Amino acid sequence: MYAQGLINASGDPNAAETTEQLARFQARIDAEEKIEARDWMPAAYRKTLIRQISQHAHSEIIGMQPEGNWVTRAPSLRRKASLLAKVQDEGGHGLYLYAAAETLGISREEMQDQLLSGAAKYSSIFNYPTLTWADIGAIGWLVDGAAIMNQIPLCRCSYGPYARAMVRVCKEESFHQRQGYEIMTTLAQGAPAQKAMAQDALNRWWTPSVMMFGPPDTDSVHSDQSMTWKIKRFTNDALRQRFVDATVPQADYLGLTVPDPDCKWNDAAQHYDIGPLDWNDFWKVVKGGGPMNRQRIAARQKADDDGAWVREAALAYAAKRSALMEAAE
Numbered sequence: 598m599y600a601q602g603l604i605n606a607s608g609d610p611n612a613a614e615t616t617e618q619l620a621r622f623q624a625r626i627d628a629e630e631k632i633e634a635r636d637w638m639p640a641a642y643r644k645t646l647i648r649q650i651s652q653h654a655h656s657e658i659i660g661m662q663p664e665g666n667w668v669t670r671a672p673s674l675r676r677k678a679s680l681l682a683k684v685q686d687e688g689g690h691g692l693y694l695y696a697a698a699e700t701l702g703i704s705r706e707e708m709q710d711q712l713l714s715g716a717a718k719y720s721s722i723f724n725y726p727t728l729t730w731a732d733i734g735a736i737g738w739l740v741d742g743a744a745i746m747n748q749i750p751l752c753r754c755s756y757g758p759y760a761r762a763m764v765r766v767c768k769e770e771s772f773h774q775r776q777g778y779e780i781m782t783t784l785a786q787g788a789p790a791q792k793a794m795a796q797d798a799l800n801r802w803w804t805p806s807v808m809m810f811g812p813p814d815t816d817s818v819h820s821d822q823s824m825t826w827k828i829k830r831f832t833n834d835a836l837r838q839r840f841v842d843a844t845v846p847q848a849d850y851l852g853l854t855v856p857d858p859d860c861k862w863n864d865a866a867q868h869y870d871i872g873p874l875d876w877n878d879f880w881k882v883v884k885g886g887g888p889m890n891r892q893r894i895a896a897r898q899k900a901d902d903d904g905a906w907v908r909e910a911a912l913a914y915a916a917k918r919s920a921l922m923e924a925a926e
């Protein structure tokens with residue numbers, strides 16, 4: 598359906614890119630024009646988008662698991678209803694994003710295979726366990742908070758289908774962040790044991806959330822090119838700093854302490870400094886060695902296996918309908 602998106606200006610998908618084509622493309626980007634699926638684009642731009650959008654989609658789908666773990670144990674009907682809605686929203690985000698990636702000429706099946714084989718990444722943050730109810734508050738507050746910080750600029754991404762998907766995603770993430778902060782507020786203002794549970798969740802989720810923005814700019818291999826193409830609008834460190842500056846005062850308001858003794862307001866720089874981060878730990882998690890990597894992929898594989906008959910039935914039904922339609926014509 599989207600095969601047209603694969604054909605470049607010469608009509609040959611494998612034709613070499615000319616300097617003129619590349620310059621014209623960059624001029625469109627610089628003029629803030631949106632690139633659409635059928636437009637000519639450099640092969641490397643397409644590849645970068647497929648990588649980022651599919652990894653983003655995988656993150657949304659895998660990200661349903663840590664919170665899904667608490668749906669049956671939410672402490673009230675109201676909490677259960679909003680958690681259920683949030684987890685469903687994340688599934689929806691994954692679907693918009695897979696659809697956006699498909700416009701670039703990759704199929705859902707290929708993306709799924711890349712996720713299950715480990716060829717494609719998903720966000721490091723979803724490889725940690727959700728041990729207590731407070732983790733659900735911490736994820737909404739911190740993880741969705743970090744996601745908003747990263748994704749608001751993606752609403753201005755140069756690739757139209759990704760940018761448009763992000764608009765709705767960001768509206769929903771905003772609700773998610775608030776429901777998480779509300780859970781944290783209730784716990785932080787509750788009994789001492791509840792406050793301690795909130796602090797414990799902050800202690801475990803803070804550093805992984807700060808790392809969600811990706812490696813430091815000096816180690817970010819894709820940032821420069823992605824910023825030239827206006828896929829990314831800010832560097833990893835710039836967004837990380839924004840997140841820290843927005844979140845530390847929220848922790849203060851809750852009466853909770855960010856687990857970083859070096860986290861202090863820097864009056865000269867007008868931002869919060871943070872202590873060094875252990876990037877070896879981040880890479881270990883990204884490469885599959887986090888506490889929950891194996892379980893996350895195993896659960897996804899099981900869902901894929903269990904859903905095979907549904908996909909088969911849907912395809913058989915679609916084939917039967919189109920045969921009937923053809924016969925009726």
Ligand code: BYC
Binds near residue numbers: 652721809
């Ligand atoms: N985790 O050159 P860099 C959500 C990889 S879900 C794992 O800086 P780039 C939610 C990176 O892929 C929201 N890998 O890359 C869902 C690259 O490796 P490859 C998830 C990471 O692309 C459910 C290498 O490190 N958000 O909100 O310029 C419940 C070098 O990095 C990570 C998105 O996906 C990481 N954290 O920048 C609740 C946002 N960071 O690909 C909430 C969209 C880096 O060369 N993505 N890597 O093998 C982006 O904005 C960018 O891709 C990143 C990385 C900022 C993540």
